[in-house]
Amino acid sequence: MSHLDRLRDVFRAALSLPEGTDVDGLEYRAIPQWDSLAHMALVAAMEDEFAVMIDTDEMIDMSSFAHAARLLEKHGVSAAL
Amino acid sequence: MTVFTLTEAEREAFLLPRLAALTVRHRDACPPYARILAAIGSEPPYARVADLPWLPVRLFKTHELRSVPRERVFRVLTSSGTTGQAPSRIHLDREAAAAQPRMLAATLRTVLGEQRLPMLIVDSRAAVRGPALSARGAGVLGMMNLGRHYTFVLDEGGEVDSAAVRAFLARHGGGRFLIFGFTFMVWLHLRELGLDLSRGILIHSGGWKRLADQAVDAAVFRGALRRECGLTRVHDFYGMVEQIGTVFLEGPDGGGLYCPDFANVLIRDPETWEEAPPGVPGVVEVVSTLPTSYPGHVLLTEDLGVVHGIDDGVWPGKRFSVLGRLPRAEVRGCSDTAVPA
Numbered sequence: 001m002s003h004l005d006r007l008r009d010v011f012r013a014a015l016s017l018p019e020g021t022d023v024d025g026l027e028y029r030a031i032p033q034w035d036s037l038a039h040m041a042l043v044a045a046m047e048d049e050f051a052v053m054i055d056t057d058e059m060i061d062m063s064s065f066a067h068a069a070r071l072l073e074k075h076g077v078s079a080a081l
Numbered sequence: 082m083t084v085f086t087l088t089e090a091e092r093e094a095f096l097l098p099r100l101a102a103l104t105v106r107h108r109d110a111c112p113p114y115a116r117i118l119a120a121i122g123s124e125p126p127y128a129r130v131a132d133l134p135w136l137p138v139r140l141f142k143t144h145e146l147r148s149v150p151r152e153r154v155f156r157v158l159t160s161s162g163t164t165g166q167a168p169s170r171i172h173l174d175r176e177a178a179a180a181q182p183r184m185l186a187a188t189l190r191t192v193l194g195e196q197r198l199p200m201l202i203v204d205s206r207a208a209v210r211g212p213a214l215s216a217r218g219a220g221v222l223g224m225m226n227l228g229r230h231y232t233f234v235l236d237e238g239g240e241v242d243s244a245a246v247r248a249f250l251a252r253h254g255g256g257r258f259l260i261f262g263f264t265f266m267v268w269l270h271l272r273e274l275g276l277d278l279s280r281g282i283l284i285h286s287g288g289w290k291r292l293a294d295q296a297v298d299a300a301v302f303r304g305a306l307r308r309e310c311g312l313t314r315v316h317d318f319y320g321m322v323e324q325i326g327t328v329f330l331e332g333p334d335g336g337g338l339y340c341p342d343f344a345n346v347l348i349r350d351p352e353t354w355e356e357a358p359p360g361v362p363g364v365v366e367v368v369s370t371l372p373t374s375y376p377g378h379v380l381l382t383e384d385l386g387v388v389h390g391i392d393d394g395v396w397p398g399k400r401f402s403v404l405g406r407l408p409r410a411e412v413r414g415c416s417d418t419a420v421p422a
Binding site for chain 2: 053
């Protein structure tokens, strides 16, 4: 499974979205499921799934799925993994 | 990288043009604010930060004060408010909403470091759940950005969950960890644990009102936590929803609260409204460059405070304490009639 597919699964699980939900266009607080508390669960789930450490500023700035995907690349998680 | 770098003179030079520009910006964009400035005859140029017109915080309870059109409002924050009072309503656009947690994090990074630390929360998980979040819950949530591996000290029933805290310490107690809680909750619940928290960094806030009755002040608080929990890194902070993202942080030695570079504090004599010299208590005015979407950049609080010294502490700038709330009669006096001359 590609890292983006894994990231999509992490999003769906952390935000309690139904399987297969399109998450690529998601933005923080644009849906009720993605609130502050879910954001922390999401970041923790990403750290577990990809074995990365996300710092405070990165956590605050991660305001969309697209941002999250870029953040993983910054941490060296790429399509090869 | 720290936000505690500017001496008083440097801070004044940095803040004056920015705060004066915000005054003009808010005047042009927020009609109720423009009417207030017109009524008190306040006009630029402003020669000093102390000359800028201040707004009593309680106006945010009675007026809708925002400098962005309704469709650009991204979040509305509300304060808990005292019983029987309407809450403050603070309007943030996307930019202001994004800036505030970042600046809070930048401020606390000075004592916490870059990494999110394992976090012990002196509250119950229930505080951060539910659609109608209390001000306390919102405060806890805001701090959670700085932590990871969250453990709540209180169970759902509000009882100390010492098993959970022991498990946290077994896992994370060997390294630095963050403890956050409201001052009276920390006093009530942390000491009874009887555990070694010496690797912890305690950040607390919320004021001393409920502890003052028990004659607990900052020195007693710090002393008891050091003796009973081994806690030596203890930082109180002072902040309010009306200036969200700006916190005044207690220095490592407990010698008072310090202002981040983008903010300052002034103490005003409640008789003359002139700035009071160090050592003389008065009403606390807080200024900050963060309120860009509402006119909260120069606020007269309802708190009494005193400046202890200027450029004489562990960090540069003013060193101050908050002494408590103003007596009620005085509060009414300032907010209804206190306008800059």
